[in-house]
Amino acid sequence: MRRYESIKSRGDMKQEQRPRVRFAPSPTGYLHVGGARSALFNWLFARHYGGQFILRIEDTDRTRYQEDALDDLLSGLRWLGLDWDEGPEAGGPYGPYFQSERTDIYRRYAEQLIAEGHAYKCFCSPDRLAQMRKERQARKEPAGYDRRCRGLTAQQRRDREARGETAVVRFKMPLEGETRFHDQIRGDIVVQNETLDDFVLLKTDRFPTYHLANVVDDHLMAITHVLRADEWLPSVPKHVQLYAAFGWTPPLFAHLPIILDPSGKGKMSKRKKLAGNREAYVHLKDFRAAGYLPEALFNFLALIGWSYDDHTEIITRQQLIDHFDLDQVKPSAAAFSYEKLDWMNGQYIRTMPVDDLAARLLPVLRDAGLSPDMDTLRALVPLIRVRIKRLPDAVDLVDSFFVPEVHPTPHDLVGKKQTVDQTRQLLDLAYQTLASLPTFAETDVETALRAVVTGRQLKPNAFFGPIRVAVTGKKVSPPLFGTIHILGRERVLQRLQAAITLLQE
RNA sequence: GGCGCAUUCGUCUAGGGGUCUAGGACGCUGGCCUCUCAAGCCAGUAACAGGGGUUCAAAUCCCCUAUGCGCUACCA
16 A cells, blocks of 8 residues: 655654644534534644644535524534634634635635636526536537637626626636646556536635635645545646645645445445335434434544554554554545444443443433432343443343333243242242342342352242343343342342232233 | 546455565354354465566566556535
8 A cells, every 4th residue: 555755754843833633514504414524634633733623613604504403513523522722602713714704705815816817707507507417428529618718809898797797706726737646545646637627615605615615625724634525636737726826835635535335335325224224323412312422433533544553453542643654544435334333333322330320321211211329230231231232231131220110021020931820939039049149249149149049949040030030031141140139139029029910911 | 538546365464575375353154162142273265467578586666558446526
């Protein structure tokens, strides 16, 4: 795999120039996990080199603007722990950080380009453009604007303006030659200018397009590195030409591999279903709601498209900051593996401090309609932590601790090779044994019940199975002795008795 | 169609010309452990897209082909 000169090797940036990078989402929808990954890489890069991570809101599309998108974005970044040094709610010396508040700036620069002969007004209607596109397609010509308005005389232009025709401002792309640039991840890229078209800079609503706004802002905000998803790569030549027209030095570019759907075919989409009819999460908030831990998702996302070495999977945030750099970013797109995320989430759940896990479980259990008390929950955590991959998995494991009674079925109660009578006798035995115990400490419970098993030469599960069902109402539960201890004498005996009664009927 | 990017186990990846009979992880399969389910441990499965070069030597460098993905808006 290629390895371009790492930024570090070009001199100690920590001394010379702190990078300024930005995440520049558009509030047209909820924060996508791919967007979150872009933000994450930018953040890691900034933190690694001690630079600034800037959040800029590219709200120049008024038709697709979504009211609650900004909140979702901000809370999503915060949930992941990606704090921004400049941007909404943080302020900063290069504001405003909402492009909708910077429209005069873009207009001014567009005027400048027109004045200097780098841009022109175009009066072509959307209808005509659509028509033109269709014809070009039919003739198998390259797509793109046919430049009809590029040759308008000053007089023609004045006439049409006088008639009140609306116009966009288009960039006057060089017709010949080539545009070359260096991508930090992909190396040198060259494209022929004849394949580039006269893209729109300013729309008829006087708002800038992405191309204009992003170039102007990156320059004005002193952005040093543009780290963004792969899908932007084809527009870099346009931006490079724009920088040239302005006489500005472009930032360094690094295009990150995009995240593909688990099948590896296409971007991640909400519409696709996973194996087992599981829902395919694509928005950050969906992962959050599904019970993934931010630190696990953070770890997982960092490792898609980037790796530290040949064996590290679980890696802390600080280690990531210490080691992250562009030279280990892979150029190829990567499929998103929900299975591996589940595994990783489980790893974090298992190693998290008990109190932390209990605290995170509390709201999840409440959402499920349970009213757990913290003491019981804390006692339960060690029993259930290795059994859950996502927070809501805990609900089924602990609900029997927080309800007054359980309702086992005779079918579950009676083991495969047992009769109803036998089962009832075993439960009775369990009742007698436990009722006579002086304490209900876990070890005492275990010692006593195991003694029964050995004494009667039973198979452990033949005895413990029915007890489990009687006491929790389920065939699958946390470890029995701990369960009995936490449930307490009163409830355990009650439930055993209830099961015995049930089997008598 | 045009333009661009990419291509190592099913998936995420290690790999910077010889140490590669290609390493790790997820998944899957089997075993151990075991009060259920898990977890853990052990073992197994499985890849350099194809073809040409360059070189004493290529997964690593170059070219072609194929395939995939992305872009092709007055969206970002």
